[in-house]
Amino acid sequence: MRLFAFALGALAIAGAAVAQQQPSQQTAPIKPSVTTPDSTNPMAPVKGKNSFTESQARDRIEQKGFADITNLKLGEDGVWRASAQKxxxxxSVALDYQGNITEGAL
Structure with a gap:
């Protein structure tokens, strides 16, 4: 009986040691579905289904200091793109489904 108890205890200790040696699983960084005023996705513009209407897209772009917005179009990738002035x-300016606004030279 002692041998059985000893073997059982040894297995319990060995199992705990193996569990501690397993590498921890790292998860991918969480990408927000919507940006906040103090955050922007560094991968922007992000492709995806965009729910912003043309009017909402224009308003968001104007709120970021862009003016004279022209040729505002929703691309097949789900990103609103336009020409503007800042x-x-x-x-050029782009607005993705997360609300990220990116700019580039024309």
Whole structure:
């Protein structure tokens, strides 16, 4: 009986040691479905189904300081794109489904 108890205890200790040696699973960083005023997805513009209407897209872009927004179109990738001006400089602008606004030279 002692041998059985000893073997059972040894198995319990060995099992605990193996469990501690398993590598921890790392999860991918969480991507927000919507950006907040103090955050932006560094992978923007993010492709995906966009629920912003043309009017909502224009308003969001204007709120970020862009003016004279023209050629605002929703692309097949789900990203709104337009030509605009910021501080009098012509620029291209994009708005993705998360609300990220990115800009680039025309």
């Amino acid at each position: 501080n009098g400089v012509p620029i």
